[in-house]
Each structure stands twice: as structure tokens, then as C-alpha cells.
Amino acid sequence: MPKVLIADPLSPAAEAIFKERGLEVDTRVGLGKDELIAIIGDYDGLAVRSATKVTAEVLAAARRLKVVGRAGIGVDNIDVEAATRHGVVVMNTPFGNSVTTAEHTISLMLALARQIPAADRSTRAGRWEKNRFMGVELMGKTLGLIGCGNIGSIVADRAQGLKMRVIAFDPFLSPERAADLNVEKVELDALLARADVISLHAPLTEQTRNILSRENLQKTRPGVRIINCARGGLVDEAAVCDLIRAGHIAGAAFDVFTVEPARESPLFALEEVIVTPHLGAATMEAQENVALQVAEQISDYLMTGAVVNALNMASVTAEEAPRLRPYMKLAEQLGSCAGQLVETGLEEVTVTYAGHAASLNTRPLTQLVLTGLLRPQLASVNMVNAPAIAKQRNIHIRVVTCDMIEGYQTLLTVEVLTERGPRTVSGTLFQDQEPRLVSIHGIPMEARLGPHMLYVRNQDKPGFIGALGRTLGDAGINIATFHLGRDAPGGNAIALVEVDGPIPDYVLDQVRRLPHVLQAKQLSF
Numbered sequence: 001m002p003k004v005l006i007a008d009p010l011s012p013a014a015e016a017i018f019k020e021r022g023l024e025v026d027t028r029v030g031l032g033k034d035e036l037i038a039i040i041g042d043y044d045g046l047a048v049r050s051a052t053k054v055t056a057e058v059l060a061a062a063r064r065l066k067v068v069g070r071a072g073i074g075v076d077n078i079d080v081e082a083a084t085r086h087g088v089v090v091m092n093t094p095f096g097n098s099v100t101t102a103e104h105t106i107s108l109m110l111a112l113a114r115q116i117p118a119a120d121r122s123t124r125a126g127r128w129e130k131n132r133f134m135g136v137e138l139m140g141k142t143l144g145l146i147g148c149g150n151i152g153s154i155v156a157d158r159a160q161g162l163k164m165r166v167i168a169f170d171p172f173l174s175p176e177r178a179a180d181l182n183v184e185k186v187e188l189d190a191l192l193a194r195a196d197v198i199s200l201h202a203p204l205t206e207q208t209r210n211i212l213s214r215e216n217l218q219k220t221r222p223g224v225r226i227i228n229c230a231r232g233g234l235v236d237e238a239a240v241c242d243l244i245r246a247g248h249i250a251g252a253a254f255d256v257f258t259v260e261p262a263r264e265s266p267l268f269a270l271e272e273v274i275v276t277p278h279l280g281a282a283t284m285e286a287q288e289n290v291a292l293q294v295a296e297q298i299s300d301y302l303m304t305g306a307v308v309n310a311l312n313m314a315s316v317t318a319e320e321a322p323r324l325r326p327y328m329k330l331a332e333q334l335g336s337c338a339g340q341l342v343e344t345g346l347e348e349v350t351v352t353y354a355g356h357a358a359s360l361n362t363r364p365l366t367q368l369v370l371t372g373l374l375r376p377q378l379a380s381v382n383m384v385n386a387p388a389i390a391k392q393r394n395i396h397i398r399v400v401t402c403d404m405i406e407g408y409q410t411l412l413t414v415e416v417l418t419e420r421g422p423r424t425v426s427g428t429l430f431q432d433q434e435p436r437l438v439s440i441h442g443i444p445m446e447a448r449l450g451p452h453m454l455y456v457r458n459q460d461k462p463g464f465i466g467a468l469g470r471t472l473g474d475a476g477i478n479i480a481t482f483h484l485g486r487d488a489p490g491g492n493a494i495a496l497v498e499v500d501g502p503i504p505d506y507v508l509d510q511v512r513r514l515p516h517v518l519q520a521k522q523l524s525f
Contacts, residue, residue, distance in 0.1 A: 102154035144195025147202030203379035214239035335372025354405035445485030
């Protein structure tokens with residue numbers, strides 16, 4: 001009989017589900033690190049929220065552990081890489097908190113518009129300052145959403161019920177999906193210039209970190225109000241304080257902070273700011289939903305092998321696994337490459353399997369392509385929920401197979417149709433094991449994708465390679481491999497450079513300013 005440990009507070013209904021499914025369950029909340037390490041070896045499954053830290057040390061001691069289930073979205077408290085190394089599936093419940101977080105956003109927006117917390121404190125203190133707390137109506141105002149996925153779309157619906165206009169910046173929001181939501185899709189600068197209220201609903205990734213920087217906050221219209229119920233680190237909190245004091249920002253509401261728990265913050269000193277202690281998911285209904293979901297998912301996996309909302313495991317049978325493993329890595333790398341190169345909304349994705357690849361179980365491979373494609377903007381995406389997210393965003397998926405392909409025994413091609421046209425990457429396996437990129441946007445090249453890559457699209461002119469090498473060398477950046485391709489002499493060219501570590505932003509800016517450079521981006525694999 002599989003045995004499960006519940007290490008953080010969950011609804012009693014979760015324990016009941018485990019027992020109904022035939023699992024043995026122990027609930028031991030509040031264990032210290034050493035206490036958890038001492039007992040984790042006796043369990044096949046572990047159910048947690050955010051308090052228990054599932055570290056590499058814990059996983060090393062978990063001799064029987066097969067699955068960790070997180071009742072919630074974020075898995076910052078779980079070492080997913082270590083879990084993968086130990087063969088432990090990591091699952092989350094990405095949609096259980098959506099309505100609750102959206103409602104908290106609307107609550108803060110209303111409270112901010114009418115200065116309710118400050119008025120409450122004043123009235124309790126015996127002051128009757130009716131003329132001091134002059135609010136604003138939300139009807140007719142423009143709400144700007146940074147991120148319009150599951151939670152953002154619910155906020156849009158609720159805001160429209162308040163007769164607000166809704167605009168959204170989201171590179172993965174298709175025009176069709178925007179029309180369905182009655183939302184106007186705009187670029188970030190347009191949103192900053194037009195929105196009366198800005199609400200963030202994006203994950204924290206390298207692309208979204210500090211998206212409301214001091215520079216961007218200064219682009220907002222005077223009197224704007226800022227709301228963040230998404231993730232700390234999306235907003236420059238110090239800049240918000242300065243711009244409130246300067247009279248540019250009318251107010252802000254924060255449920256999440258760059259450092260949590262937030263024991264102190266310059267935001268706390270301002271009456272124009274409302275702060276709550278990460279309450280977005282704190283309702284009885286949400287807690288019940290995620291507890292039930294994680295219990296069902298862990299039970300299904302341990303009893304039947306079914307995988308739902310796994311972050312680190314493909315839906316692959318034991319017989320298929322050895323043959324598919326190198327193709328799975330190739331599929332995710334190609335998807336990731338395409339996703340990092342795309343800068344506008346996705347409309348259609350075509351995955352073509354040619355040669356030997358055409359005879360494979362392509363479903364998990366296509367899921368991994370989508371996972372890599374969406375992950376640069378959606379940190380919580382995994383191979384299980386990637387197709388659903390793509391469908392929700394009206395991204396059409398096409399799969400093509402062909403038995404023969406000239407020049408290769410096996411070839412995978414990912415073509416992404418965007419608002420600015422198609423983008424294509426192709427790859428193969430070297431010696432049937434090692435993934436290789438063989439084409440970008442129709443330009444042939446052979447490259448191994450390493451952890452840190454520099455992608456440069458440029459005009460094929462003399463002196464460019466030397467200038468690029470000098471720029472990197474002067475910055476102390478060591479080049480591991482250097483790959484080149486061009487469509488014709490003097491035409492368009494691509495350089496793909498593997499380096500030993502991350503490239504600082506100032507170096508990227510120097511590369512972009514080099515003569516003949518059309519685009520430069522840092523890629524991570």
C-alpha cells in the first residue's frame with residue numbers, strides 16, 4: 001500500500017481522498033528540516049503547500065518517494081531539478097486559485113479607488129474627515145492588464161462588470177482570444193500611456209522581472225494606480241514610493257513583495273498604499289480546491305500511473321522511454337528556441353516530424369515543444385497543461401509527419417506563425433543521441449544548444465565577426481562555441497554563440513549597437 005505524508009496544512013477532505021483511494025496517509029505539519037529528512041524515506045508521496053522546503057537533501061533521503069504534490073501554483077519551495085535527478089515527479093495545481101486571486105485584485109482596486117483603509121483608520125481614531133477622502137469612480141476608467149492568462153482574463157471579466165474599459169499587454173494573447181474577452185490587445189508602452197489602473201498578472205521570469213521598472217513607471221499617465229497580486233519582483237517598489245511622493249502615482253496596492261515575508265518596506269510608510277500579506281489564494285474555497293486537486297493527482301499517479309500537472313515528467317510509457325528520451329530533449333530545446341525568439345503573439349504552431357521521427361509517439365514530443373515555446377513567458381507551464389493553455393489562447397496546433405526527408409535520417413521542425421510572420425527552427429539527432437540545431441528561419445547552421453547562448457541576426461558584412469568577438473572579449477566573456485549561417489553572400493546572417501555564463505544587459509546593449517546588427521538576444525537552455 002503506497003504511503004503519503006501531508007507535511008503542510010490541507011483540508012481534511014484531502015486526507016479522506018487518500019484513504020478512499022486505498023493509500024495510507026500520515027499528517028505531520030510543522031516538521032523541521034532534520035525531522036523531515038529523518039522520516040521521508042518511509043513515504044511514496046509527499047503533499048505540501050509553501051511552508052515545507054523540499055530541498056536536495058530531503059530528496060536524497062527520500063528512498064521511496066515517487067511524487068511531490070504542491071497544493072498551489074508556485075514550486076519555489078521544491079528543488080525540481082533535484083527531484084528530476086532522483087526520479088521524483090513534481091506536480092502542482094495551477095488553476096485552483098484563479099478566481100480567488102482575481103477577486104482579491106478587484107477588492108484592492110475598489111479599496112484603492114475609494115481610500116477605504118485610510119478612511120477606516122481615520123474614522124476609528126475619532127476623526128470625521130469626510131472631505132479628505134475624495135475617491136474616484138471606476139466606471140469608464142481604463143484598466144491595463146500586464147498578463148491576460150487564466151487569472152488576468154477573470155479580472156477582465158469582473159472589471160467589465162464595473163463598466164471599465166480593459167486593455168492588455170500579453171505577447172501570448174492571440175487577437176481571437178482578445179476579441180472573445182472583449183479586451184484590446186496593446187503593446188506595453190501604449191498600456192502605460194493609457195491605463196488609469198495597471199494590474200499585473202504575469203509570472204516572474206527573466207522577461208517579466210522588473211517589467212514595471214522606474215523607467216516604465218515614469219511613462220505612465222499622471223494619477224495612475226498600480227496593483228500587484230501576481231509575484232514580487234515584477235515592480236520596482238522603491239520607484240513606486242518615489243513617484244507617489246512626487247504626485248505622479250495616485251496610489252498602489254501590493255499583495256506580493258520582492259522579499260517575503262515582508263517585515264518592512266518603504267511602501268508601509270505611505271497612506272496611499274494598501275498592503276496585504278500574500279492573501280491572493282487565502283479563501284476557504286481556494287484552499288479546499290487545491291487540497292482536493294493535489295490529493296487526487298497524487299493518488300492517481302501512485303495507484304494507476306496517471307500523470308496530471310507534472311512539471312518534470314512526460315506522458316510516456318516504460319517501453320517508449322529509452323527510444324523517446326533524446327527526441328524529448330530535442331523537442332523541448334527547439335520549442336524553447338522558437339519561444340525565446342518570438343516577440344509577438346502566437347497564432348499557429350506547426351510541428352513536423354520527418355524520417356525516423358515520424359514513427360514515434362509524437363504526442364508527448366509535441367507537448368514538450370509547446371512547453372518550451374510557452375515557458376519564456378509562462379513560468380508555470382508544463383507538458384501536461386501546455387496544450388490547454390495554447391487552446392485557451394487560440395493558438396492552433398498542427399502536427400505533420402512524413403516518412404522521407406532529404407539529407408537527414410530524422411528531422412524535427414517547429415514553425416511558429418506570429419503577427420509578424422512565420423519563424424522556423426529545425427533540429428536533428430547526432431549519432432541518434434545528441435540534439436543539434438540545423439536551421440533557424442531557413443538559414444542552415446549546425447549548433448549544439450548550451451545553457452547560455454547569444455543569438456545575433458545581422459547583415460553579412462566584413463568585420464562583423466571580429467567586432468562581435470572583441471565586444472565579448474573586452475567584457476571578459478569566454479566563447480565556448482561559435483556557429484554561423486547565412487542565406488546568401490552579403491544577405492542575412494545569424495550567429496549563435498555559446499558562452500560560459502549569463503551575458504550582462506550592458507554587453508547585450510553593446511552588441512545591439514554594433515554595425516549591421518538587426519537583433520541580439522540572450523537564449524537559455
